[in-house]
Amino acid sequence: MTKYLMSFPSGEMQFAEEDFQTVVDESHAVIQEAKDAGVYVFGGGIDESVPPVMVAHDGTVTEGTYPQTRQLEGGYTVLEIPTREEAVTWAAKIAKACRCPQELRQFGYDPMS
Template sequence: MPKYLISFPAAAMQVPEHELAQVGHDAHAVIEDAKAAGVYVFAGGIDESIAPALVASDGKVTAGGYTWAPALNGGFTVLELTTREEAIAWAARIATACRCQQELRVFGLDTQL
């Protein structure tokens, strides 16, 4: 069954501070519904207090991410769903809870693993 990534960058969520607690409550409620429906794989956000690192094939570590790429931050949810239509419906629920549009992508899983 396909796994879908539903995500948003941190800058997309422009919510007044006094509404953040309600947004958190609403988002957690959607995740609880996904768990109850048996479609939840994982969810969370990038911990921006820990800087990214680039790791080369020889193990050398360089502080920071790719300088040419947009920052990878925000919230992420992975759900296992039967159809794209289901994924769109869940993404809409998350968008409502988070008060911002969600990007929807499907994982291309390696069937050799």
């Protein structure tokens, strides 16, 4: 089966403050559904209060990140699903629960994983 990344920038979640708990509950319900279906691999959000660092081959750590990922934030879900069509279905469920579109990306096949 193929692993798919579903993600969104945190700024895209648009809903009224009074709907916060509903969004949380619906999001958790979709993730539980994915777990129950046996397709859930990982999910979570980037902790935007912790700045990113770069780690070099020798272990040297420097503050910052690649320029193209400077704005990397938001929520991520990885599901392992047999078809892209099913991945689109799951992305739509997550989009509905989170109140924002999901970017869908497919991981390349790694024979060692």
